[in-house]
Amino acid sequence: MTTRRRQYTVVALVTVVCTLAACAAPDPDPVQAAPASWSEIADQARGQMVSLWMYGGDEQGNTYVDDVLAPAAQQAGVTLRRVPIADTGDALNRILAERQAGVTDGDVDLVWVNGDNFGTGRQAGAWLCGWTESLPNMALTDPDDPLLTNDFGTPVDGCESPWHRAQFTLVYNAERVPDPPTDFLGVLDWAQANPGRFTYPAPPDFTGSVFIREALIAVSGGPQNVPLQFSQQDYDRLAPPLFERLNALKPDLWRAGATYPQTSSELNDLYAGGQVDMTMTYGPATLTELVADGTYPPQTRVLTLTDGTVGNASFLAIPSTSGSSAGARVVANLALSPQQQLEKAKPEVWGQFTVLDLGRLSATDRAAFDALPASPVVPPYDVLARDAHAELAAEWVAPLDEGWRRNVLAAD
DSSP: OOHHHHHHHHHHHHHHHOOHHHHHSSOOSOEEOOOOOHHHHHHHHTTOEEEEEEETTOHHHHHHIIIIIHHHHHHTTOEEEEEEESOHHHHHHHHHHHHHHTOSSOSOSEEEEOTHHHHHHHHTTOBEESOGGGOGGGGGSOTTOHHHHEETTEEOTTSSEEEEEEEOEEEEETTTOSSOOSSHHHHHHHHHHSTTSOOOOOTTSHHHHHHHHHHHHHHTTSGGGSOSSOOHHHHHHHHHHHHHHHHHHGGGSGGGGSOOOSSHHHHHHHHHTTSOSEEEESOGGGHHHHHHTTSSOTTEEEEOOTTOOBEEEEEEEOBTTOSOHHHHHHHHHHHTSHHHHHHHHSTTTTOOBOOSOGGGSOHHHHHHHHTSOOOSSSOOHHHHTTTOBOOOOGGGHHHHHHHHIIIIITOO
């Protein structure tokens, strides 16, 4: 039995009795990466296997990792293994259980992460910190970009490496919605005027949760009226009008709000099958290929709202329990390279917006990004992100999700 498999047995036993909160308590101090030159890190990485735990429901993302990123890692002497999961919380639970069990060569080496999972993990010492400054390709990002320095209000502080930009986006079928709404409250009004043609994923689905936060901001009169940092006083003041508005909407949702899609993938399937006229995503650049391959209707368009939507970034984090952290750093650095960022940006590959600062690239690399084809479906990132607002702090997520469950889902 291998060391990693023996440790898995211990972790499996711990996981039975370990909740996220319980595992978070014992040792919250961050584990700092040992100082090393990049050549030393690259030498240590050769021969290592890196397990990348990531959401398994994104077919394009899975294919990109398997067919593009993994071969590049292999050339650097690292075997990259993608581990599909239903929710990032599954990876975090495993890491916290390993940390409590004293595991130092755990099952998770790299995680596609952001938001409340990153914040929860930071509080519990789940992530290796102080390693991103060693990545040569970090020099190609803007160190002052707020999307890359804070993650749902939690300072990144070298504990995760940026992977791509995201923008919460509502999507509609222009053939079915010839006169689309122009702001978020208008979306809710449209849904009530068109019974059965709209719904949203049930929190704690990642996309469902952000829909609830967007609704909170809109019902509250705009982002200036919702403090980024959570307080119980602000929640008690702002949440009741939100739940009242969502309950008013409920009878006019798909299946009269008797049930909700459990995941964003389920909502996407409803949209693709013509059962609803809108869907929503954090990764709008993927829409181009979904229309091109016939998955989505040809008249699919992005709903650009005058009041803007949430913008953030996705990251790669290394668990403090990883025994292959050198290999994980090599993979994270590759993922930031102009070659990988460009390939990932191609609509037919994954269609994700780059985190690189194009002004820091060579003329050749910059020209390659400039030559990416314009999408007939998705506007350029600078248009899509116009009037974008910051994510609320991670501490807002769980109370809003639980409040929605109690006050909307369970309401008569």
